[in-house]
Amino acid sequence: MIEIRPHRIGRCRIRVPGSKSYTHRTLIAAALSDGPCTVHNPLRSQDTLLTLAALEKMGAVVADRRASIEIHGLNGRFKPCREAIYLANSGTSMRLLAGVAALGEGTYVLSGTPRMYHRPIGHLLEALNQLGIGARALEDNGCPPVEIPGGQAAGGAVAIDCSVSSQFLSSLLLTAPCTPAGMSITVSHGPVSRPYIDMTVDILKRFGIRVQREGYACFEVAGGQTYRAGSYAVEPDASQAGYFWGAAAITGGSVTVDGVSAASSQGDVGLARVLEQMGCRVDHGPGGITVTGGDLRAVTVDMADMPDMVPTLAVVAAFADGTTVIENVSHLKAKESDRLASTCAELKKMGIVAVAEDDRLRVTGGTARGASIDTYDDHRIAMSFAMAGLVTPGVRIAEPGCVEKSFPDFWQVWESLYTD
Known part of the structure; x- marks a missing residue:
């Protein structure tokens, strides 16, 4: 008190420190890149460090320096992780990682706090299922903990409900470039929090990913693209x-x-x-x-x-x-x-x-x-x-x-x- x-x-x-939202997205993009990345002015908070630790468990090589974080990317493919990945109550970590985990090998379990188990993620799981990815809520209630199988992310056409969170769409956008077929994404409801979608598209473009969009209704991301390694700065929050x-x-x-x-x-x-x-x-x-x-x-x-x-x-x-x-x-x-x-x-x-x-x-x-x-x-x-x-x-x-x-x-x- x-x-x-x-x-x-x-x-x-x-x-003020670096943006939390930009830090999450930049760390994930760096882990998907084709080589060494340096992330300058990252926010080091409980949530962003949970994302960083999860990426490390999924195979990214991480070195946390005083003024930056260095990540050696995995070229769009995560490695297996047998243990559950604990994300506390970081909704951003849970939702963004639930999509990109499908780019890995084996099965990933994402867990958290009791409060996290009441935070909805069902609309994202439904979208992943449309894409042939057998993602599921372990309690069958549309909330974490979730199980995401790797090796099933081929891409394709998908409709997603973003009336609860724009992070569901951001998760798909981050995943799409690394799939063979890419994704044609239609937003069926919403989206809320539209500027966060703009942030995700901004990060994709900074890393050399091509995105076509019609406002906030339709997004086309070609497959087989590569996140470009390099040096990236996070703006203040x-x-x-x-x-x-x-x-x-x-x-x-x-x-x-x-x-x-x-x-x-x-x-x-x-x-x-x-x-x-x-x-x-x-x-x-x-x-x-x-x-x-x-x-x-x-x-x-x-x-x-x-x-x-x-x-x-x-x-x-x-x-x-x-x-x-x-x-x-x-x-x-x-x-x-x-x-x-x-x-x-x-x-x-x-x-x-x-x-x-x-x-x-x-x-x-x-x-x-x-x-x-x-x-x-x-x-x-x-x-x-x-x-x-x-x-x-x-x-x-x-x-x-x-x-x-x-x-x-x-x-x-x-x-x-x-x-x-």
Whole structure:
């Protein structure tokens, strides 16, 4: 348990680690490449290290240096792994690896925590089955643990439901180039979180893979392609930037996050635009994006493409005038926690009117009071509610170590807000 000290931010510059989403995808692409790869500025967090360890178990040769990670790729074919691969509660690791495991030899079992066993993966398994891959949920419930047989990934035409997660499509896209026939992928429902698909396509292109697409509806990836070995850099994480922009919004201060650009494929960079609509000033400079707080007003906003920023925005909304309506976010129920319910419950503890509905979250700004915040072993709940403690005495964060999942140095970086 830690207590957040109230503080009025002046002017700060913050540096956040590499993108979690880009790190996962870059590590997997490097492991599939035709030789040695160097990944610069990777995020080393619980989730990304689980992906790295899994790739190593599947045969990739890994050397973790101080400033980079070196991976010698397997040219699109993983080696057998007799032991179950444990992925804790990293949904990204589970979903992305479930597809590419089909490129290996033997049978792979991907396991995790009890919470992971409630996170849906059935739509991806159904798509793999369409491709002739006998993937299955071991409990026959559409959730992990899963069993993926290698040696059956020939490619072909497939339709996939992405109404729950865009990661199902990303998994197929990462797998497709290494199959003999490639894949013709049709998205039957959704997709949610579209910028994450753009990230996957971006990584494919960086590694020399050709992808044709019709928006987010159809994707054609030729088979027999090769991930090109080389040197790759991971850009700073826009999701992590959001907590510091939110801190500026709530306190009326000014925070610059270095290295983050509006040109990024990361959808979460769009939080700066939402904060601008709420009354903040946003400056896009050559070194990063600066948010300066102002008189906050409520907004109605579609966050389908920025789901990880919903708890962040909800906490900012608690200090805005009026009722903020956050729409198209039902897929947050299948995250590390049910983020609609958990965000709503903790705001209510602080005396804020918050209502979680089927597909939206309503937050009415008011006078917040201190409270002990349960984090549900969810890193984004911990980091989001830390913002509230900057202006509300008595905010205490339970189990603060859960930030290890995505931002191990969060609390150290957070302290830099107090040195302006």
